[in-house]
Amino acid sequence: MKKYKKGFTVGTFDLFHIGHLNLLRSAKEYCDYLIVGVHSDEWVKHCKNRPTVIPYEDRADIVAAIRYVDEVVKNETRSKMEAWEKYKFDVAFIGDDWKGTEVWNKIEKELNSVGCDVVYIPYTQGISTTELRIRLKDSQEKKEKK
Ligand code: CTP
Numbered sequence: 001m002k003k004y005k006k007g008f009t010v011g012t013f014d015l016f017h018i019g020h021l022n023l024l025r026s027a028k029e030y031c032d033y034l035i036v037g038v039h040s041d042e043w044v045k046h047c048k049n050r051p052t053v054i055p056y057e058d059r060a061d062i063v064a065a066i067r068y069v070d071e072v073v074k075n076e077t078r079s080k081m082e083a084w085e086k087y088k089f090d091v092a093f094i095g096d097d098w099k100g101t102e103v104w105n106k107i108e109k110e111l112n113s114v115g116c117d118v119v120y121i122p123y124t125q126g127i128s129t130t131e132l133r134i135r136l137k138d139s140q141e142k143k144e145k146k
Helices: 018-030 041-048 056-065 080-087 102-113 129-145
Strands: 004-011 031-039 071-075 091-095 117-121
Touching: 004 018, 004 080, 018 031, 018 091, 018 117, 031 041, 031 056, 056 071, 071 080, 080 102, 091 102, 102 117
Parallel strands: 004 031, 004 091, 031 071, 091 117
Antiparallel strands: none
């Protein structure tokens, strides 16, 4: 039997990569039902001040097709409590790159107060959407120099 019934995690999942897959696979090992919040295009633009490479509908479709994912929901909030009010999950997952940060210490306290745990999943080193964007830009620049 798994430790939790309903789990929740959230992210942009732009240029879907192995770090995203590892996160979702590990999260599903802890819970029977995994809900994934995918940031809307507007929300990413608002938070990161840059557009996503892949539009929301495609990012959501890709995440929904991952066998570890049971449900995809659109996310347009920083508040995990708002998400908890909607979905009533008993565990939230996040990469351990966030562990010990002021933001997640606060979120952890709030979620714990309603009986929800936070599990930090080992971050996959050496890959991220940002890293992929840099690699693509570099290879494009090299091509243009030739
Ligand atoms: N994540 C991970 N390992 C990576 C990259 C991401 O475990 N190498 C986790 C993050 O901690 C988060 C989830 O995957 O829990 C979604 O992250 P997201 O922000 O969508 O992806 P990044 O690749 O981190 O994007 P960016 O570079 O734009 O920050």
